[in-house]
Amino acid sequence: xxxxxxxxxxxxxxxxxxxxxxxxxxxxxxxxxxCLSFQLVGQMTAQDAAWRALLPSVLLRGTGxxxxxxxxxxxLDTLYGASVSPLVRRVGDCQTxxxxxxxxxxxxxxPGDRVLDPMTEFLGELLLDSPVEQEGFLPAFVExxxxxxxxxxxxxxxxxxxxxxxxxxxxxxxxxxFGLPRLGRPEQIRAIEPIALRRSYLDALQTNPIHxxxxxxxxxxxxxxxxxPIVRGLSKKSVPVPPQSGLETGVPGELTEEMDVTQGKLCxxxxxxxxxxxxxxxAMQVLNVLFGGGMTxxxxxxxxxxxxxxxxxxxxxxSVKGVVTVSAGxxxxxxxxxxxxxxxxxxxxxxxxxxxxxxxxxxxxxxSSLRATHDSPGSxxxxxxxxALSGLGMTPEQYMHAVEAVKKExxxxxxxxxxxHTTYFLRGESR
Amino acid sequence: MNKTHYRxxxxxxxxxxxxxxxxxxxxRREGFTKKLAYFITDFGSIHTDFTLExxxxxxxxxxxxxxxxxxxxxPDGRDVSAEFASMGAMTNAFTGYDMTAYYFSCTExxxxxxxxxxxxxxxxxxxxxxxxxxxxxxxxxxxxxxxSPDSVIFDNxxxxxxxxxxxxxxxxxxxxSIREITPEILYTCHRAFYTPxxxxxxxxxxxxxxxxxxxxxxxxxxxxxxxGRKLRPWQEETAVPTALTEESMEVAMPxxxxxxxxxxxxxxxxxxxxxMVADLAAEALFGESSSLYLxxxxxxxxxxxxGGGFETxxxxxxxxxxxxxxxxGAVRDAVLAQGEILAREGIGQEExxxxxxxxxxxxxxxxxxxxxxxxRLCAYHVAKFDYFDFPALYRxxxxxxxxxxxxxxxxxxxxxxxxxxxxxxx
Numbered sequence: 141x142x143x144x145x146x147x148x149x150x151x152x153x154x155x156x157x158x159x160x161x162x163x164x165x166x167x168x169x170x171x172x173x174x175c176l177s178f179q180l181v182g183q184m185t186a187q188d189a190a191w192r193a194l195l196p197s198v199l200l201r202g203t204g205x206x207x208x209x210x211x212x213x214x215x216l217d218t219l220y221g222a223s224v225s226p227l228v229r230r231v232g233d234c235q236t237x238x239x240x241x242x243x244x245x246x247x248x249x250x251p252g253d254r255v256l257d258p259m260t261e262f263l264g265e266l267l268l269d270s271p272v273e274q275e276g277f278l279p280a281f282v283e284x285x286x287x288x289x290x291x292x293x294x295x296x297x298x299x300x301x302x303x304x305x306x307x308x309x310x311x312x313x314x315x316x317x318f319g320l321p322r323l324g325r326p327e328q329i330r331a332i333e334p335i336a337l338r339r340s341y342l343d344a345l346q347t348n349p350i351h352x353x354x355x356x357x358x359x360x361x362x363x364x365x366x367x368x369p370i371v372r373g374l375s376k377k378s379v380p381v382p383p384q385s386g387l388e389t390g391v392p393g394e395l396t397e398e399m400d401v402t403q404g405k406l407c408x409x410x411x412x413x414x415x416x417x418x419x420x421x422x423a424m425q426v427l428n429v430l431f432g433g434g435m436t437x438x439x440x441x442x443x444x445x446x447x448x449x450x451x452x453x454x455x456x457x458x459s460v461k462g463v464v465t466v467s468a469g470x471x472x473x474x475x476x477x478x479x480x481x482x483x484x485x486x487x488x489x490x491x492x493x494x495x496x497x498x499x500x501x502x503x504x505x506x507x508s509s510l511r512a513t514h515d516s517p518g519s520x521x522x523x524x525x526x527x528a529l530s531g532l533g534m535t536p537e538q539y540m541h542a543v544e545a546v547k548k549e550x551x552x553x554x555x556x557x558x559x560x561h562t563t564y565f566l567r568g569e570s571r
Numbered sequence: 572m573n574k575t576h577y578r579x580x581x582x583x584x585x586x587x588x589x590x591x592x593x594x595x596x597x598x599r600r601e602g603f604t605k606k607l608a609y610f611i612t613d614f615g616s617i618h619t620d621f622t623l624e625x626x627x628x629x630x631x632x633x634x635x636x637x638x639x640x641x642x643x644x645x646p647d648g649r650d651v652s653a654e655f656a657s658m659g660a661m662t663n664a665f666t667g668y669d670m671t672a673y674y675f676s677c678t679e680x681x682x683x684x685x686x687x688x689x690x691x692x693x694x695x696x697x698x699x700x701x702x703x704x705x706x707x708x709x710x711x712x713x714x715x716x717x718x719s720p721d722s723v724i725f726d727n728x729x730x731x732x733x734x735x736x737x738x739x740x741x742x743x744x745x746x747x748s749i750r751e752i753t754p755e756i757l758y759t760c761h762r763a764f765y766t767p768x769x770x771x772x773x774x775x776x777x778x779x780x781x782x783x784x785x786x787x788x789x790x791x792x793x794x795x796x797x798x799g800r801k802l803r804p805w806q807e808e809t810a811v812p813t814a815l816t817e818e819s820m821e822v823a824m825p826x827x828x829x830x831x832x833x834x835x836x837x838x839x840x841x842x843x844x845x846x847m848v849a850d851l852a853a854e855a856l857f858g859e860s861s862s863l864y865l866x867x868x869x870x871x872x873x874x875x876x877x878g879g880g881f882e883t884x885x886x887x888x889x890x891x892x893x894x895x896x897x898x899x900g901a902v903r904d905a906v907l908a909q910g911e912i913l914a915r916e917g918i919g920q921e922e923x924x925x926x927x928x929x930x931x932x933x934x935x936x937x938x939x940x941x942x943x944x945x946x947r948l949c950a951y952h953v954a955k956f957d958y959f960d961f962p963a964l965y966r967x968x969x970x971x972x973x974x975x976x977x978x979x980x981x982x983x984x985x986x987x988x989x990x991x992x993x994x995x996x997x
Binding site: 244 | 579580581600602603604605652653656657658659660661662663676677678679704707708711712714715717718719720820821822823824858859860861862864865868869871874875876895925926928929930931932933935936938939940941994
């Protein structure tokens with residue numbers, strides 16, 4: 141089946157290679173590189189998060205023809221410095237695991253040389269020809285990637301802003317899959333055995349839908365022809381991905397933690413019934429940008445610029461689940477006044493204290509980034525591959541038109557539906 | 572304007588030097604929606620000593636960054652960010668050791684945005700009150716860096732490696748040094764280094780090149796003014812005064828920066844060639860396709876956070892690698908030992924050809940990023956080299972150059988290690 145989305149300049153061809161094995165192609169000759177992503181789509185669960193996070197790094201450790209990291213890199217060097225990286229995404233209730241390839245466009249290769257063909261072949265090898273020992277992946281590969289992944293997770297605390305944000309979401313969304321750590325927990329990773337990991341993977345290859353995305357200069361039929369031998373026989377027992385569900389929240393409250401830091405991190409979590417599947421979605425996005433989305437937002441202009449209460453401040457809207465977080469880097473003793481001021485700014489939105497300038501700036505910022513979606517292979521892949529899972533049923537053009545039509549009353553209505561749920565504060569150690 | 576087509580890269584570039592001395596470079600990308608403009612000066616945090624109009628100045632550390640913040644202020648309470656935002660454009664700036672850049676990206680209203688960029692960067696407006704108020708904000712930024720292990724580990728490294736070069740001092744300065752900054756100092760620095768002759772305007776996107784040059788003429792005028800002359804009093808030996816610096820912080824795993832101090836390569840084609848040789852040497856020594864990388868990775872001494880390359884700043888250069896490791900000292904010893912072997916035995920012809928092909932392909936791919944391309948073009952322009960000539964330069968590099976570079980640089984006496992341990996282990 142081939143389906144063409146969008147009547148404008150850009151089209152996506154959707155080809156069902158086999159049942160539940162979907163190839164999406166975005167043909168574009170403007171770029172110097174192409175990208176190809178391969179994702180197995182599953183549900184985000186406490187049992188599966190860890191192995192899915194670990195799998196791609198193990199696949200990247202060796203194949204039948206390239207038995208170690210060095211030979212893999214040498215192969216990629218020969219493909220004009222192509223790269224293959226682990227791809228683990230969380231989109232609302234979904235979690236994907238797979239690989240992401242970036243490679244130079246064929247037109248820059250030496251005469252007679254090709255990049256896409258051998259790249260696809262190599263992707264197939266990485267996915268389906270891992271060295272095996274007693275039905276499992278090689279224990280040495282699994283063990284070292286386990287410790288790498290654990291240290292990646294532990295290193296999240298090096299970035300205090302991210303750390304605070306994760307702690308907030310974990311608490312606020314405790315009963316929901318959204319409260320689970322994206323890459324699993326260290327103790328779950330430690331428990332993974334090479335045989336069980338391979339069994340989970342082989343099982344997922346049969347039971348999970350497969351999403352493949354290509355951006356580049358080759359025609360869709362050619363990409364389909366190259367991929368067909370790799371995916372033939374896969375995903376035979378899979379069922380389509382279920383639709384996204386609403387957020388289940390934990391017990392509201394406040395949480396303070398201490399660490400040896402110079403600057404405090406205040407993080408506030410709000411809920412909203414508005415998601416990317418509801419009518420008011422575009423208005424909610426405008427509200428988020430206007431409230432805390434950039435240098436012209438109310439939070440930045442007032443809390444930072446006017447009152448000099450912090451260096452950094454901003455908000456994030458997780459539209460699949462209907463969560464807004466605000467985080468600020470502040471002095472320890474300013475927590476209460478920054479918190480008050482954040483709520484005060486939200487209250488201003490609720491009371492309709494929104495100028496035409498603020499509204500225009502927010503709408504324009506969103507439209508501008510949507511317009512530029514088609515300017516890089518990475519952002520094209522990111523937009524469409526995520527939209528296919530999140531339930532967002534709009535192309536960037538349609539999304540833009542929705543944003544342009546947003547009225548102030550709609551933004552005010554969105555603000556009134558936001559409710560503070562949890563406050564998290566990271567402060568220095570009391571001595 | 573001067574038009575050059577680069578067949579190897581499928582790029583067309585327009586260039587002109589205006590009457591006022593400003594260089595304008597336009598990379599035309601037809602069919603793209605995004606437009607990006609960089610307006611840069613080669614004045615950065617290390618340029619605290621200079622002469623202007625016959626007088627010598629020594630300004631406090633952190634002044635270039637402070638100036639970058641304050642340039643966004645305009646007379647009559649105009650808000651530059653809001654004006655850009657009303658056009659759907661995003662504006663920002665950054666200060667490096669030897670360059671300050673102001674930029675915007677937009678999809679519509681390009682010419683109005685360009686006018687605004689040129690206008691605000693060329694309009695200094697500082698008051699006692701606004702300069703004082705900025706101290707709080709920059710103090711918070713300094714505090715944020717103090718909690719960022721990546722900043723601390725590099726500042727510690729630079730402090731240990733150099734005796735007089737101002738790379739020793741953080742780009743932001745210190746809480747004490749920024750207190751000495753006054754409106755008068757900011758005006759002086761602006762007069763010295765924000766003259767058109769000292770700046771570059773680099774634009775990428777589907778834009779009309781001559782219109783860009785015309786706008787720059789209209790906003791900046793045609794008068795040519797003398798720029799400040801940088802003093803570079805620093806004297807550096809290639810040996811490092813301190814070989815090891817350690818600190819404890821709230822980090823999960825011990826992390827390290829390992830660097831080899833190199834002589835300053837200067838500017839021009841020879842310097843850029845040396846930079847490319849150095850990057851290939853780094854690849855041969857500890858890149859992902861090297862035997863050393865594989866060994867250290869399999870022994871668990873490094874993980875995927877490991878990486879490195881050649882870093883240059885006006886007046887200094889270093890071969891640097893960094894990552895997380897439970898035994899950074901062992902990584903250092905292994906790099907030193909492998910460096911000696913490669914310097915003695917060289918690298919194979921086939922391996923060298925593959926590395927070059929890979930490096931060239933990665934550079935070509937990176938041209939898809941507007942930001943990376945604009946930034947590189949600016950940085951290389953300051954170094955007096957046309958960045959888009961890189962394919963030809965790669966073709967000329969011989970493998971003996973890699974060997975010679977490693978022999979010169981990978982030595983115990985110019986090697987410095989900066990480590991940060993988790994608090995608990997200290």
